[in-house]
Amino acid sequence: MTALNRIPIAERDVQEEKLPLLQVRGLRTCFESHYGSVTAVNELDLTVYPGEVLALVGESGCGKSVTAMSLMRLVEAPGRIESGQISFDGRDLLTLSTQEMTELRGAEIAMIFQQPKGSLNPVKRIGSQIAEQFERRRGMPHAKAWKLAVGLLERVGIPGAAEKAKAYPHQLSGGQAQRVMTAIALALEPRLLIADEPTTALDVTVQAQILRLLTERCRSHQTALILVTHDLGVVAQVADRVAVMYAGRIVEEAPVETLFANPSHPYTRGLLNAIPRGNHYSESRLEEIPGTVPVLGRNPEGCGFADRCQASYAGRLNQCSTQTPPTTRIAQGHTTRCWIYHSGDAQ
Amino acid sequence: MNTAPLLNAEGIKAHFPVKAGPLSPLKGVVRAVDGVDLSLYRGETLGLVGESGCGKSTLGRALLGLIPITGGRVQLEGTSVLDQPPAKLKAMRREMQLIFQDPFAALDPRQTVGNAVRVALDINNIGKRSERQQIVEDIFAEVGLRPEHTHRFPHEFSGGQRQRVVIARALVLRPRFVVCDEPVSALDVSVQAQILNLLKRLQQDHQLTYLFVSHNLGVIEYMADRVAVMYYGKIVEIAERTELFRQPRHPYTRALMAAVPAPDPTARADELPMLGEPPDPMFLPDGCRFRNRCPMAIERCALEEPALIAVSSTHQSACWRNNTLI
Secondary structure (H helix, E strand, C coil): CCCCCCCHHHHHHHHHHHCCCEEEEEEEEEEEEEEEEEEEEEEEEEECCCCCCCEEEECCCCCHHHHHHHHHHCCCEEEEEEEEEECCCCCCCCHHHHHHHHEEEECCCEEECCCCHHCCCCCCCHHHHHHHHHHHHHHCHHHHHHHHHHHHHHHHCCCCCHCCCCCHHHHCHHHHHHHHHHHHHHCCCCCCCEEECCCCCCCCCHHHEEEEEHHHHHHHHHHHHEEEEEEHHHHHHHEEEEEEEEECEEEEEEHHHHHCCCCCCCCCHHHHHHCCCCCCCCCCCCCCCCCCCCCCCCCCCCCCHHHCCCCCHHHHHHHHHCCCCCCCCCCCCECHHHHHHHHCCCC | CCCCEEEEEEEEEEEEEEEECCCCCCCEEEEEEEEEEECCCCCEEEEEEEECCCCCCHHHHCCCCCHHHHHHHEEEEECCCCCCCHHHHHHHHHCCCEEECCCCCCCCCCHHHHHHHHHHHHHHCCHHHHHHHHHHHHHHHHCCCHHHHHCCHHCCCCCHHHHHHHHHHHCCCCCCCCEECCCCCCHHHHHHHHHHHHHHHHHHHHCCCEEEEEECHHHHHHHHHHEEEEEECCEEEEHHHHHHHCCCCCHHHHHHHHHCCCCCHHHCCCCCCCCCCCCCCCCCCCCCCCHHCEEEEEEEHHHHCCCCEEEEEEEEECCCCCCCCC
């Protein structure tokens, strides 16, 4: 089995006919601040199928983590989900009671966080933190739950799992701690896994191992994975589909090959050109995107990327700064949110 | 490139004793930098790459004389950096500056950024008092900031702009040697490119010599003329940039390169290298320190530590299997 095998494109088309596991429509999450309400996630549509890896890409502050927290209904005051639908396996998560949502978290949808050490309980043995899942949710006796925990630690690649289960988080390396987090997330065999920058704090050699662990799980158990990341290298290596976020909105969505070969949104294009890689040499300059990532909520009307965009030159595009472009479908499974692609005859 | 190096370091060691508490017995010694020889030539960029904790930042600071070293010597144009009287050292420090990783931590939140830069002029008594504001505004213009920015506080800037301030502060004394310690790792990709291009332009304008420390191989490949790969205190491979990326020789360099996810979905890695966990820096293996993670290790690797051996005129690698691994 190859390490990071994807679903072949042909099979992916078949998959479109599968029922989506998660379907998000018009999600809007706002935060109250001194300056008024700030919209962190806006008009967000997202569909995830069983067994696929969807990468949610964007720079800091674009709303990708808030999206992930919204899906888990973990947004806390002063933030709140204003509107939208999060349909998971036919049920709208936004209409569930707190009790029902608590039961769903961990069992059906689980999350892996960026800082594994900060997310583990520092005064509890890691074995107990995993076993706890079985004890609380499945009413299992401690001894049996502990055995399952050791088994899980083995499966996520912790050497000497039986001994290591007795360790405390501070005795682990960053990579091991992330494996433990993954073991906790996988314990109850959730159908959807949300990983928020799971490898950002890790070295590349360890990152490769964690990514492999996650993607193998998707393939073997048909677990769907939403991978939140800012690293386009990681995206290229593990994602099936990619959604690019900018200033709270998804600006482009496409199968991973399409996105890299044929990016349509000026932001996506800029981002891909700004990655330093082998074929640049000292003589040529790296392409820059002028300006900086916008502060959310500054410009509710218009395209969030308008003032940095090098394509918004033409007079006919003066609506860029006044009207938010709609999502336009430009090919099978490929949508973009840019006025350039929106003409009268397009959809 | 001149033939005489601007900066020459020989046998640099920075060992740190580890104790559980102030009165506890010694638990061990972390050999963060463990015998490094380096030469930097005028106007070049030497990239220094390695995993976190491998000692690359410590080495950068050791070259600047910012941390006490436990062995070796550093010379800037033939003058020793480390054993100078304070006044001489202060003058030499003007020639050698550091650009920090985290622009959020590197600036005092209660001081205007103009002031943060001008302090360097005050301390070194450069220019008349009345001229200093102008010098600061000039360097601000050079790094792409406006004169009115000098009156603002760090929180009024984005990460990229703050890094421009940090660069202005390092360059206002017109140094010749600059250690750039992960200068873009805290920045977003779209802003990272701006800072890398700025650093390149400034280097050309002022004939700067950079030691460019980064864990990001893509950034290193874009910036460096030569690249040194560090593994737990030692340089394990050093070569001219193109040569290193085309023909890495050391198994560690190869694993590192293979582990970097290429931003190209058509080039997906079939097999990722399985290196295992990084070692505890207090308990490195005898012999070659990479051997317990190395897929190519042989018996000799446990017995003797390999030294850097030339594999071409511009390429050295420290591996017992240099000749068999091509």
